[in-house]
Amino acid sequence: MARFDRYLISQLMVLFGFFSLVLVMVYWVNKAVGLFDQLIADGQSATVFLEFSALTLPRVVQIVLPISAFIATVYTINRLSRESELVVVQATGFSSFRLARPVLAFGLAVAIFLSLLSHILVPAAARQLAERESEIARNISARFFSDGSFLHPTEGLTLYIREIEPSGEMVDLFLSDQRNAARPTTYTARRALLLRSDEGPRLLMYDGMAQTLDRDANKLATTSFTDFTYDISALIGDFGNRKPAVGELTTGQLLRADPRLIAQTGSNPAQFKAAAHGRIAEPFLAMVTALVGFSCLLLGGFSRFGIWRQIVFAVVLLVVIKVLDNAVVDIARKDSSLVALMYLPVVVGLAVSAVILWISEHPALFRRRRQEAS
Structure with a gap:
């Protein structure tokens, strides 16, 4: 790997870690406030609150990391642009696609980490959290049955x-x-x-x-x-017969789509397959966010007066890709034969990034066409 690649990846990783920490803390604190009120109202201890907070953390990290990857990429490339480092590198013969190589490696690293979260940590944490909620609920229901006093359930x-x-x-x-x-x-x-x-x-x-x-x-x-x-199920709830949720199952169980599990969760085979392939495809959207942010910042040259238009354009593109992702997920949940559409947002994001990188290498072509049209 070239020295520039190592340098850019190190800059991206440092800022990625910083922004991830900040966003996770903000998002986690917001979730923890509601969780704290709920558990303390039920008479639980601070230890239970910390345990529940830790079990919700993998899902919070999974949500935040793609956003952090985009922010870290935009911030790093903007700084290198303002300090003319990218101009110097391009003057040595680096094309836009060559400059994108370390960004692609960074995005793949984030995608691999997200895959570990999606396939292992998040389902395991969701399963453990549901079991602890059921256990605490059973303890709460047991308080309805205490001797020596009149109770009003x-x-x-x-x-x-x-x-x-x-x-x-x-x-x-x-x-x-x-x-x-x-x-x-x-x-x-x-x-x-x-x-x-x-x-x-x-x-x-x-x-x-x-x-x-x-x-x-x-x-x-x-x-x-x-x-x-x-x-008395209407009075204290049915806490002894908890049914598993789709998010608690392993990826292997989702791909096998066991009819018994499908009946227990109240789902259908299409929802199982969509959830499994969603865990495979979704991490690569983090790579797409990094590449889209990088490619958009290469448009319009390297101005010292700011790159807000490029950033807004990148955000709009990511919103469109996310809307497409939501649409294909809904389609795949209804028809298992269309589950391959789950990977369409990733393909579209990579294609859009490639087109923008090609445009950034041929600015004179579009400038000449505008002059001819005028």
């Missing part, structure tokens, strides 16, 4: 348990359901258990009685039971 519902044994069995349970004001029901049971089933959590009561008061008829109906199941 929701409006119109009163629960009292005299004692909860170490095995989890409840002794002498009282449950008053006043949510239907016309027909309130009171349940009493000698023993009860909290069960988790495929349909959600259930309260299984033994040796008890159900008393329903019909206020319109002014009658009390009493029913004794040996065992009775009461659905």
